[in-house]
Amino acid sequence: MNESKGRILIVDDEANARAALSEILREEGYETETAADGFKALGKIGSFGPDLILTDLKMPGLDGIGLLKESRSASPTSVVVVMTAFGTIDSAVEAIKAGAENYLTKPLDPVTLVAVVERAMEKSKLLEETALLRDRLRERNAFGHIIGEHASMKALLDTVSQVGPSRSSVLIVGESGTGKELIAAALHRASPRAAQPFVRLNCAALAESLLESELFGHERGAFTGAVGRREGRFRQADGGTLFLDEVSEIPLATQVKLLRFLQEREFERVGGNETLKVDVRIIAATNVDLEERVRRGLFREDLFYRLNVIRLEIPSLRNRRTDIPLLAAFFLKRYSQENGKSISGFTEEALQRLMNYAWPGNVRELEHAIERGVVLARNDRVEADNLPPALAPAPGQRGHKPTDTRPPVPGSTIADLERHAILETLKAVSGSTSKAARILGISPRKIQYKLHEYGHAGGAASLVQPSDDE
Numbered sequence: 001m002n003e004s005k006g007r008i009l010i011v012d013d014e015a016n017a018r019a020a021l022s023e024i025l026r027e028e029g030y031e032t033e034t035a036a037d038g039f040k041a042l043g044k045i046g047s048f049g050p051d052l053i054l055t056d057l058k059m060p061g062l063d064g065i066g067l068l069k070e071s072r073s074a075s076p077t078s079v080v081v082v083m084t085a086f087g088t089i090d091s092a093v094e095a096i097k098a099g100a101e102n103y104l105t106k107p108l109d110p111v112t113l114v115a116v117v118e119r120a121m122e123k124s125k126l127l128e129e130t131a132l133l134r135d136r137l138r139e140r141n142a143f144g145h146i147i148g149e150h151a152s153m154k155a156l157l158d159t160v161s162q163v164g165p166s167r168s169s170v171l172i173v174g175e176s177g178t179g180k181e182l183i184a185a186a187l188h189r190a191s192p193r194a195a196q197p198f199v200r201l202n203c204a205a206l207a208e209s210l211l212e213s214e215l216f217g218h219e220r221g222a223f224t225g226a227v228g229r230r231e232g233r234f235r236q237a238d239g240g241t242l243f244l245d246e247v248s249e250i251p252l253a254t255q256v257k258l259l260r261f262l263q264e265r266e267f268e269r270v271g272g273n274e275t276l277k278v279d280v281r282i283i284a285a286t287n288v289d290l291e292e293r294v295r296r297g298l299f300r301e302d303l304f305y306r307l308n309v310i311r312l313e314i315p316s317l318r319n320r321r322t323d324i325p326l327l328a329a330f331f332l333k334r335y336s337q338e339n340g341k342s343i344s345g346f347t348e349e350a351l352q353r354l355m356n357y358a359w360p361g362n363v364r365e366l367e368h369a370i371e372r373g374v375v376l377a378r379n380d381r382v383e384a385d386n387l388p389p390a391l392a393p394a395p396g397q398r399g400h401k402p403t404d405t406r407p408p409v410p411g412s413t414i415a416d417l418e419r420h421a422i423l424e425t426l427k428a429v430s431g432s433t434s435k436a437a438r439i440l441g442i443s444p445r446k447i448q449y450k451l452h453e454y455g456h457a458g459g460a461a462s463l464v465q466p467s468d469d470e
Contacts, residue, residue, distance in 0.1 A: 004029065006030055006052060006121045006125075007032075007052070008030050008051070008053075008054055008117070009055075009078075010054050011034070011038065011054065011056060012034075012083070013036055013059045014056075017056070019034075021108075022034055024114070025117065028114055028117075030121075038059060038064070039061050039062045042070055042071070045075050045078070050075065050078050051124040052078065052080075052117065052120050052121055052124055053068075053071055053079070053080045054083065054117070055067055055068070055080065055083065056082070056083045056084070057095060058085070064082050064083075064084075065091075067080075068082070068099060068100055077124060079120045079121070079123050080099065080100045080101060081103065081104065081116060081117070082100045082103045082104070084103060084105060085105070101120045101123055102116050104116055146179065147326050147327050148326070149326060150315070150323050152319065153320055153323065156183070156313075156314065156315070157186075160187055160190060161190060163190075163310050163312075164186070164187050164188075164189075164191045165190065167191075168281075169281070169283070169309045170187060170284070170309070171284050171290075171307045171309075171310070171312070172283065172285040172286075172312045173285070173287070173313050174313060174314030174316070175314075176362065177317075177361045178314040178315070178317070180245065180285040180287075184198075184241075187241070187283055188240070188241040188283070191241070191281070193241055196239040197240035197241075198237075198240055199237035199240065199241070201215065203244055203246045204245075205246075209223070211250065211254055212257065213270050215254065216268065216270060217235060218230050218270035218272070219270065222270045222272070223270070223271070226271070229269070230269075234267060237278070238279060238280060239280075240281070241280070241282075242283070244284045245284075246286060247285065248286045248288045248299060252299075255299065255300045255303050259300060259303045262303070265279070284307045290304055316359075316362055317362045324355055324359075325351065325355075328354055328370055329345070331367050332373075332374060335371045335375070339375060341377065343380055344380050345382070346381055346383075347382070347383050347384060350382050350386070353387055353391040353392065354366070354387070356393070368388075369387055369388050372388055374386075419450070421440060422436065425439055425440055433451075
């Protein structure tokens with residue numbers, strides 16, 4: 001069986017005309033479907049998915065012009081060709097202005113019909129390919145410069161792809177420097193709001209009196225220095241996304257107004273009485289435990305639940321250590337180009353230092369370390385001494401961390417024994433905090449907390465290799 005040359009929906013209130021057109025076009029290799037009027041045609045667009053809609057102009061109910069306009073949203077890549085009697089050419093011209101690809105005059109000439117359909121089908125295929133390329137480009141660009149092959153990052157990016165098209169509020173949690181703003185921007189680019197504004201606000205960077213004005217705007221004379229009306233970030237983000245970084249720092253009084261917006265989608269400017277409505281998606285981020293702040297009365301519980309509709313947790317760099325070489329190579333290329341240098345990579349010792357360090361500042365700290373390395377590099381590779389001194393091994397060590405696994409000698413503190421037990425158990429289970437927690441009889445959260453503590457104390461957490469189940 002030959003492959004179909006395309007799908008054509010034929011719309012005409014005359015049954016004989018529909019049948020004749022269908023027969024001619026089927027013989028030419030097209031797949032056809034018919035409808036007696038515009039309303040019936042709209043009902044078939046979704047299931048049939050026509051490449052071309054061939055419609056009469058004069059029909060009862062929804063006519064050809066109405067169908068043309070309605071089909072734009074129902075099937076954006078479908079091309080429309082209209083048919084009209086010889087005496088109503090003006091209507092055909094109107095259809096062309098409304099977006100029809102071409103028109104045919106009745107009675108139809110089969111040769112002309114086939115020629116017009118072939119040209120229109122080429123246009124339809126071009127529109128379809130363009131839409132596909134646009135979708136692929138949008139999908140590829142959605143993640144921007146987010147680098148990660150570790151299982152934890154792949155799972156995160158899969159969730160971003162799934163959550164992006166919704167309008168639900170998202171709370172992004174993670175340590176400083178993990179890339180919360182990049183994830184927020186990826187959510188925006190993966191959403192239908194991608195062409196609209198993505199507006200950022202660091203809630204910790206402004207005093208309480210200024211934060212409310214920055215969010216909601218103010219009227220002239222609302223406070224000293226308010227010499228005119230000013231629109232806030234909500235109005236700036238209308239139709240798009242508002243990213244609230246360090247949302248935990250919003251004062252309680254302002255939290256009330258933010259909660260009202262999330263509930264009712266409306267607000268007033270500071271010092272004003274006019275109620276404003278905007279269409280804004282909220283994405284919030286924090287590097288602190290918001291639940292703990294709720295328990296301490298520093299953050300409203302109802303606001304927390306409004307923001308925490310979708311929760312995304314970004315793993316720390318030390319828990320996805322296999323991504324370090326990928327990130328390092330990315331930053332190396334960027335800063336080599338910016339500094340006009342030709343640097344091909346890292347020496348073995350430099351790469352070893354990158355892999356062994358605990359990275360308390362996460363990806364941001366790694367980026368700054370690579371930038372320094374590139375600037376100070378004298379050869380075609382970044383050497384260990386070009387990296388920040390904090391990455392150097394402690395005195396007495398030579399590159400790798402100590403491999404002595406003997407238990408602490410008598411006289412060690414309880415903290416020493418605990419540290420030894422946690423690290424050695426993690427090594428035995430290939431870095432799985434959940435397995436180590438079951439063996440030690442403690443919670444995975446406590447192990448993660450201790451690893452964070454050890455990392456700040458001297459990079460001991462780098463002894464632990466990442467585990468795909470974390």
